[in-house]
Amino acid sequence: MSCTAIEDFLGRTLINETVTAKLNAAIKSDSSAQMTDALMTAADCISLDECCQLLNNALDIVVRSGSVRLTQCLIDEGAEVSSLSMFAIKSQPSIPLFEALLAAGYDFTKAGPKNCGMIKGRNMLHMVIQEGHMVEWLLDHGTPVDLGEPIYAPRARPPPLLEYCACLGSVDTFKLLKTRGAKLTRRCLHVAVGEAASAGIDPFRTIQQQPEGVEVKRDGSQRSYLNDRAEMLRYFVDELHLDVNDLDSDNSQFEFWGTPLNYATRHGDSAVAVVKWLLAKGVDPTIPSVTGKRARDFTDEFHGSKILEVLENHRQDGIEL
Numbered sequence: 001m002s003c004t005a006i007e008d009f010l011g012r013t014l015i016n017e018t019v020t021a022k023l024n025a026a027i028k029s030d031s032s033a034q035m036t037d038a039l040m041t042a043a044d045c046i047s048l049d050e051c052c053q054l055l056n057n058a059l060d061i062v063v064r065s066g067s068v069r070l071t072q073c074l075i076d077e078g079a080e081v082s083s084l085s086m087f088a089i090k091s092q093p094s095i096p097l098f099e100a101l102l103a104a105g106y107d108f109t110k111a112g113p114k115n116c117g118m119i120k121g122r123n124m125l126h127m128v129i130q131e132g133h134m135v136e137w138l139l140d141h142g143t144p145v146d147l148g149e150p151i152y153a154p155r156a157r158p159p160p161l162l163e164y165c166a167c168l169g170s171v172d173t174f175k176l177l178k179t180r181g182a183k184l185t186r187r188c189l190h191v192a193v194g195e196a197a198s199a200g201i202d203p204f205r206t207i208q209q210q211p212e213g214v215e216v217k218r219d220g221s222q223r224s225y226l227n228d229r230a231e232m233l234r235y236f237v238d239e240l241h242l243d244v245n246d247l248d249s250d251n252s253q254f255e256f257w258g259t260p261l262n263y264a265t266r267h268g269d270s271a272v273a274v275v276k277w278l279l280a281k282g283v284d285p286t287i288p289s290v291t292g293k294r295a296r297d298f299t300d301e302f303h304g305s306k307i308l309e310v311l312e313n314h315r316q317d318g319i320e321l
Contacts, residue, residue, distance in 0.1 A: 001308035019045070027065060032073035039077055055079040063101075066092025072100050081106040090127040095111075095137050108143050111158065121147065121158035124217065125177075129165050130225070132173040143184035160185050166192040170228045171235045187256075189242045190234075190317065194263035194280070196229040203233045204277055233274070237281050244283045251290060257298070258289025264299040269306040279314050 022038035025031075043051055059079035060072035075081065075305070081104045102108065108293075111123040125143050127133040139145070143240045145161050158164075165174045166188045178184060196203065236242045249256045250265075257263050264271040275295075279285070284296040299307045 014029055027062060027067070027070065028295055030067050030069055032069050035073050036077070041119075050079070052080075056083040060084060060088050063097065064091040066094060068096045068098060068100055069095065071097060075104045076102065083162070086112055086124055086127050089124065093128050093131065093134055095134060096135060098134070098141075102141060107136055113146050123147065123158070125161060126158060126164055129161075129169045129173065132170055132176065135169075135173050136176060139176070139180050145177055145180055153312075160186055160187075163191050166232055168225070170224070171231050172236070174232070179244040186246060189244070189246070190238045190248045190257070190260045190263045192229070192236060193233045193260040193274060194267065195232055197264040197267040197274040199226060199229055200270040200273070201226060201229045201233075202277070203230045204273070204275035205230070233277070240295045244278055245279050245287055247290065248286075249290060253290075256290075258291075258293060259283070259287050259295070261285055261287075261295045262293065262298050264291060264294045265307055266302055268302040271307045272310060275307050275310055279310070285311055285314070 002045060019038055019042045022034065024037050026034035039051075039058075042054055045098055046054065055074055055077055056079055059071065059074045059081070059290055060083070062074060063084055084101070084106065089097070098108070098143050108124050111121050125135055125138055125145065128138070146308070147158060161175060161177055161182045163185055165177055169177075237244060244260055246260075247258055261275065261278050264274045264278060264317075288294050296308070296311060299311065
């Protein structure tokens with residue numbers, strides 16, 4: 001983070017250029033000695049209340065950088081961990097950082113406000129759902145898997161944890177959460193299908209065999225994410241034996257689309273491989289949603305010409321798609 005960015009974040013009225021430069025140098029070098037020197041310099045030119053604000057703002061910056069050393073330094077100087085947002089912690093999370101914050105009294109069991117941007121009632125489990133070892137640490141330290149919200153509320157705040165994991169996490173993390181009491185909802189397969197379809201995943205293949213057009217970045221996180229999407233579908237259908245023809249709800253709900261196939265066809269032709277896989281697993285494309293929409297309707301709506309061809313080839317005599 002540049003000097004200007006730090007100054008903007010901390011507030012131009014609080015600190016002078018010398019303090020800004022020292023803070024920047026401390027963060028860049030990850031030096032607790034330099035951080036202490038910057039704070040001592042600040043204490044000579046600002047009020048006590050401003051010092052407290054400076055400490056808390058500086059804590060937010062160093063937590064976002066992932067520095068455990070500077071986090072501990074600022075805590076020792078009196079920074080309040082209760083001032084931290086979950087977004088700050090999720091920027092560069094680690095178990096050592098979690099442990100330092102927990103020892104200072106940070107409450108990992110709390111959830112964010114439901115009207116606050118992307119947090120929307122989530123807790124830290126949602127924030128690190130792609131990091132299985134961190135999920136396990138949070139579970140071992142009391143972070144709840146059930147925040148008591150209606151599962152089928154439109155745009156549920158927060159989203160049910162297993163549905164969230166079905167979209168972004170791994171099968172191992174899903175199993176762990178399930179054994180710790182997270183609820184298996186009717187939509188786990190549906191949302192997993194939608195996520196895989198949007199990414200253009202082919203559940204028949206390993207990630208090294210994915211079709212052209214599926215972006216695989218060099219970093220391991222993207223490769224792991226794509227692998228997890230295919231593995232999640234196979235786990236749900238082949239191991240958990242979830243019904244590929246099950247409806248997501250018995251009543252009309254906002255953003256509930258019916259069958260898993262409907263969730264796939266809403267993503268247009270990027271979903272071709274997922275649609276073929278679902279058909280091979282016994283999906284019935286004629287089953288309507290509660291509102292009467294079938295896979296063919298979503299295919300037309302989202303311009304899935306290749307999917308329409310797949311469905312036409314699969315059609316049996318006398319069955320209307």
